[in-house]
Amino acid sequence: MNDSNPKKPGPDGADEGNGPEGAKKAPQGAEPPVAAPTTPTDGKTSVSGAASKGAPKVPEKSGKPSSAPGKSGAAGAPVAKKMAKSSAPEPAYTLSYSPHVRRRISVQSIMVDVLVALLPATLVGLYQFGWYGLVVILLCVGGCLGVEAVGQKMMGQKVTVSDGSAAVTGLLLALSLPPRAEWWLCAIGALAGIGLGKLVFGGLGYNPFNPAILARVVLLISFPAQMTSFVTPSPWGLDAVTTATPLNLLQEARIRGLGLGEAAHTDLLAAFLGGIPGSLGETSALAVLLGGLYLLWRGHINWDVPVGMLGTMALVSGLFWWHDPAHYMPPAFHLVTGGAMLVAFFMATDMVTSPLTRKGRVIFAVGCGLLTIVIRMWGGYAEAISFAVLLMNAAVPIIDRYTAPRLYGARKRGGL
Amino acid sequence: MIRRFRSFFGGIHPQYRKELSATGAIETLPLPDQVVVPLLQHIGKPAEPVVKVGDTVRTGQVVGTASGVVSVSVHATLSGTVTGIATIAHPSGREVKGVVIESDGADNWIDLEPCEEWPSLPPQAVRERVSAAGIAGLGGATFPTHVKLSPPEARPVDTLIVNGVECEPYLTADHRLMLEHTGQVVAGAVLVSRVLGVSRVIFGIEDNKPDAVQAIEAEIRRVAGSSAGFEVPVTVGVLPTKYPQGGEKQLIAVLTGHEVPSGGLPVDVGVVVHNVGTCAAVFDAVRHGRPLVERVVTVTGEGLKRPGNVRVRLGTPARLLVEHFGGMVGEVGKVVFGGPMMGVAQYNLEVPVIKGTSGILIIPRDHIDTDDIRPCIRCSACIEVCPIGLLPNMISVCAEMRAFGESEQYHPFDCIECGCCSYVCPSYRPLVQMIRFAKTEVQHLKAKH
Numbered sequence: 001m002n003d004s005n006p007k008k009p010g011p012d013g014a015d016e017g018n019g020p021e022g023a024k025k026a027p028q029g030a031e032p033p034v035a036a037p038t039t040p041t042d043g044k045t046s047v048s049g050a051a052s053k054g055a056p057k058v059p060e061k062s063g064k065p066s067s068a069p070g071k072s073g074a075a076g077a078p079v080a081k082k083m084a085k086s087s088a089p090e091p092a093y094t095l096s097y098s099p100h101v102r103r104r105i106s107v108q109s110i111m112v113d114v115l116v117a118l119l120p121a122t123l124v125g126l127y128q129f130g131w132y133g134l135v136v137i138l139l140c141v142g143g144c145l146g147v148e149a150v151g152q153k154m155m156g157q158k159v160t161v162s163d164g165s166a167a168v169t170g171l172l173l174a175l176s177l178p179p180r181a182e183w184w185l186c187a188i189g190a191l192a193g194i195g196l197g198k199l200v201f202g203g204l205g206y207n208p209f210n211p212a213i214l215a216r217v218v219l220l221i222s223f224p225a226q227m228t229s230f231v232t233p234s235p236w237g238l239d240a241v242t243t244a245t246p247l248n249l250l251q252e253a254r255i256r257g258l259g260l261g262e263a264a265h266t267d268l269l270a271a272f273l274g275g276i277p278g279s280l281g282e283t284s285a286l287a288v289l290l291g292g293l294y295l296l297w298r299g300h301i302n303w304d305v306p307v308g309m310l311g312t313m314a315l316v317s318g319l320f321w322w323h324d325p326a327h328y329m330p331p332a333f334h335l336v337t338g339g340a341m342l343v344a345f346f347m348a349t350d351m352v353t354s355p356l357t358r359k360g361r362v363i364f365a366v367g368c369g370l371l372t373i374v375i376r377m378w379g380g381y382a383e384a385i386s387f388a389v390l391l392m393n394a395a396v397p398i399i400d401r402y403t404a405p406r407l408y409g410a411r412k413r414g415g416l
Numbered sequence: 417m418i419r420r421f422r423s424f425f426g427g428i429h430p431q432y433r434k435e436l437s438a439t440g441a442i443e444t445l446p447l448p449d450q451v452v453v454p455l456l457q458h459i460g461k462p463a464e465p466v467v468k469v470g471d472t473v474r475t476g477q478v479v480g481t482a483s484g485v486v487s488v489s490v491h492a493t494l495s496g497t498v499t500g501i502a503t504i505a506h507p508s509g510r511e512v513k514g515v516v517i518e519s520d521g522a523d524n525w526i527d528l529e530p531c532e533e534w535p536s537l538p539p540q541a542v543r544e545r546v547s548a549a550g551i552a553g554l555g556g557a558t559f560p561t562h563v564k565l566s567p568p569e570a571r572p573v574d575t576l577i578v579n580g581v582e583c584e585p586y587l588t589a590d591h592r593l594m595l596e597h598t599g600q601v602v603a604g605a606v607l608v609s610r611v612l613g614v615s616r617v618i619f620g621i622e623d624n625k626p627d628a629v630q631a632i633e634a635e636i637r638r639v640a641g642s643s644a645g646f647e648v649p650v651t652v653g654v655l656p657t658k659y660p661q662g663g664e665k666q667l668i669a670v671l672t673g674h675e676v677p678s679g680g681l682p683v684d685v686g687v688v689v690h691n692v693g694t695c696a697a698v699f700d701a702v703r704h705g706r707p708l709v710e711r712v713v714t715v716t717g718e719g720l721k722r723p724g725n726v727r728v729r730l731g732t733p734a735r736l737l738v739e740h741f742g743g744m745v746g747e748v749g750k751v752v753f754g755g756p757m758m759g760v761a762q763y764n765l766e767v768p769v770i771k772g773t774s775g776i777l778i779i780p781r782d783h784i785d786t787d788d789i790r791p792c793i794r795c796s797a798c799i800e801v802c803p804i805g806l807l808p809n810m811i812s813v814c815a816e817m818r819a820f821g822e823s824e825q826y827h828p829f830d831c832i833e834c835g836c837c838s839y840v841c842p843s844y845r846p847l848v849q850m851i852r853f854a855k856t857e858v859q860h861l862k863a864k865h
């Protein structure tokens with residue numbers, strides 16, 4: 001009897017709209033608005049609406065499942081609205097693709113953890129350089145959030161500053177600037193980092209370079225004087241005197257052919273704990289290390305990048321130092337000075353701009369370490385590590401290409 | 417005989433929540449007034465209906481015959497009258513025809529043909545009885561079982577793996593089956609091993625079910641040496657609890673050390689995998705001549721009053737199962753057929769239980785995430801958990817940009833759709849869905865050329 005029923009599309013359409021495809025089809029399938037209750041004479045066509053009991057059963061069953069949105073059918077999820085059109089007032093359960101459970105971790109929570117991890121370095125910086133450090137931080141963070149919001153508005157995109165990634169970039173930028181950085185330095189840094197480093201590539205996830213490092217390099221090249229004007233740390237920054245960092249001293253001595261110069265007398269323990277001149281958040285290697293360990297513990301970064309990078313730096317600089325200690329600094333010097341710790345734990349580990357697999361990340365980390373030492377020893381910039389990571393960022397796509405995971409059941413290893 | 421194995425690469429440790437229903441002995445659902453028996457409850461071609469509206473049928477009577485080799489028959493799961501053959505709500509969300517049977521309340525069975533001498537039945541006779549019983553893999557993939565019992569001549573099978581892993585969170589149907597119907601499971605495995613002519617049998621069970629491991633092992637020992645025992649070496653493999661340990665490819669890799677070649681079948685490495693439920697059904701079919709008209713379903717979830725396990729006739733609407741277990745509590749967000757990792761969300765409770773329905777999961781509304789999908793941040797979490805070694809993020813980015821040709825270099829067709837990648841993604845990207853999208857579109861592209 002069903003096959004000969006001319007009204008068949010009606011009830012059928014109303015009954016079969018389950019699953020993602022079905023949900024889409026339901027509205028069109030229901031063109032003849034024949035609701036199940038209006039077909040008491042041939043209620044049997046409505047298959048799942050028990051034929052013997054006919055129409056009255058339909059509303060009963062739709063109201064059945066507990067307190068779900070119920071007969072109105074339109075109260076629940078967006079799906080419910082679609083279903084309502086199909087004239088079958090079914091209770092609305094959310095339809096979505098599997099899996100139906102998820103690990104409770106989001107981009108936002110990762111970014112918040114990164115900010116928390118930067119707290120020790122930030123506090124040490126504020127203690128050593130005083131209230132102006134806070135101004136630098138606020139300018140950089142505010143600048144980055146502002147550039148991202150305005151930029152996304154201008155490009156007609158959804159504003160996503162709430163994901164926290166711009167705030168992380170801002171804080172990292174602030175921590176890598178000289179403690180007395182002028183306001184415009186911060187502003188240009190924010191513009192370069194978020195604008196040039198992130199938005200032009202399509203926003204979070206598509207940037208090939210770490211935005212904070214890109215900003216720092218842009219500033220280093222454009223404003224070398226301002227970017228190398230440092231002060232001595234002192235409680236709350238009260239007794240600050242203009243000075244140079246150990247890396248700057250080494251650089252200068254090397255260029256003038258004076259061997260190691262004053263850098264040879266660097267107090268390495270002070271450099272580790274935080275008593276030597278440097279960028280706002282880079283004076284205390286210990287504070288940065290603490291934050292890095294926190295991120296490792298939380299599982300947001302992998303040990304391979306920091307260990308590979310710092311290990312390579314130590315190994316290569318150690319070889320030279322062992323060979324000729326009069327002309328090369330010991331490995332410990334390279335690990336505790338400059339941005340070594342901050343970059344190794346917070347910037348080189350940037351998920352977006354580092355390789356996808358462990359094998360790739362090790363290659364990337366070794367490359368970063370090697371380039372850092374090469375530039376520090378023979379290059380023209382004291383802040384070698386930023387250039388090193390930037391260069392390796394550019395190599396990530398090719399690294400990824402040759403370090404794909406082994407495919408289950410594939411005979412060949414690696415490659416695509 | 418009991419041997420511990422190492423784990424596979426990748427995978428996740430979700431909240432298993434098996435304790436909700438793990439101790440619930442299998443109950444029997446009272447016969448429903450009506451069943452809707454879909455003509456497609458398996459992978460392959462739908463069965464052809466062989467009854468008309470108005471026909472009287474007995475329980476176990478064929479209502480749809482297999483159309484072709486990769487297809488299985490479906491049987492009346494009640495005695496009564498056929499009141500409709502029409503398109504019905506189907507758990508897969510596809511348009512499927514089904515046979516509606518109104519119960520006469522008598523559960524009047526067809527005349528079954530038991531076989532006392534089942535251990536000595538020749539392989540071809542076993543295959544025929546399995547085929548007649550309409551058995552499809554009960555683990556969820558529902559591949560026709562008689563096809564898996566007839567491997568191609570050119571590819572000899574040396575290993576039978578009996579899958580009792582049940583790695584899907586929440587589900588406990590196989591667990592209960594192994595505990596309460598150990599004899600059927602083992603006898604079914606004996607039958608399958610003889611039909612396939614394998615040289616070894618390995619049971620795979622996760623270490624979160626030690627009681628099942630003991631039960632299976634004891635039963636194997638009990639029947640050893642008798643005509644109903646295995647003729648080949650048997651191992652009960654205990655596997656670390658990790659999802660998707662029960663995935664065919666993972667199970668084979670861990671238990672045999674061989675990997676199914678990309679694009680190939682388990683037979684290519686001489687292995688056939690059968691689920692414990694399927695083994696029990698094979699035994700019932702061969703020993704008692706019983707067609708597959710019922711199965712054990714776990715009904716569970718935080719949105720259900722009293723989670724448990726129940727034996728139901730196929731075609732019973734989900735509503736009756738939910739009512740049997742006290743109904744729903746609180747505001748329900750999702751009703752899922754299957755487990756939370758690979759199950760299919762349903763829009764109402766009229767959907768019938770079919771051969772592949774291992775569970776019905778009721779998820780409260782406040783357990784559902786509705787966050788926005790964000791861009792991939794290349795965190796590589798999906799890569800670390802992918803048990804196949806894919807780059808799920810790259811396939812998803814390609815699919816997003818509709819660069820389907822590009823996506824092919826990332827092997828989307830090797831994806832087993834286990835859902836680990838979507839589970840861990842901090843950007844809440846529906847990676848499995850995007851990979852499936854890429855698969856379909858690549859196929860379309862290929863069809864065009």
